[in-house]
Amino acid sequence: MSVNTSPGVLYVLVCGSPIARDVGVLVDLAQRDGWEVCVVTTPDGRKFVDAAALHAQTGHPVRSYYKNPGDEDLLPPADAMIVAPATVNTINKWSAGITDTLVLGLLIEGYGFGIPTVVVPYTNKVMALHPSLHDSIAKLRNWGVQVLYGDDVLRLGGPGQNERYRSQFPWRRALQALHTRFAADNRVEPGARS
Secondary structure (H helix, E strand, O other): OOOOOOOOEEEEEEOOOHHHHHHHHHHHHHHHOOOEEEEEEOHHHHOOOOHHHHHHHHOOOOEOOOOOOOOOOOOOOOOEEEEEEEOHHHHHHHHHOOOOOHHHHHHHHHHHHOOOEEEEEOOOOOHHHOHHHHHHHHHHHHOOOEEOOOOOOOOOOOOOOHHHHHHHOOHHHHHHHHHHHHHHOOOOOOOOOO
16 A cells, blocks of 8 residues: 655645746745645736746646636646735735636635635735735734735835845745644644555
């Protein structure tokens, strides 16, 4: 009898931010931890990623839009989700229950299914001042979403200045938060399933 050491299927949900160019780093880290990874982007997020390279890396097509009625699901169901980078737009819509993108639909359903979710908001420091963002982050945290946000996580630059913080994006920390969430939920630790 063989033992399955995979923690399961991880959906990496990507929003429209230049940092999305580096999402392959998270995919690689997650795969090293044993996750089967599927990448889903918002329509704007797709502009920043190399969908063909991510398909080759994961073995799954990069989804960005809802499927047509009657079409088969192309991806296996998620056991966990990481939203990184998460834009102000997506965070505010998510907290309001809006599902006008596939990413948002998955997040709304994920809450209903109790899927562990980690989110890494990423914007510039001027947009980060808007009260709606802070209200939305507070709502998500209240709902049990692990939100990695603040100067202790990642410093934000001014408009058009975030490139200097690109190498500091907390890809590994998002995975660590997910592992912590699994432990807190009394779930099987990633890598320990049989």
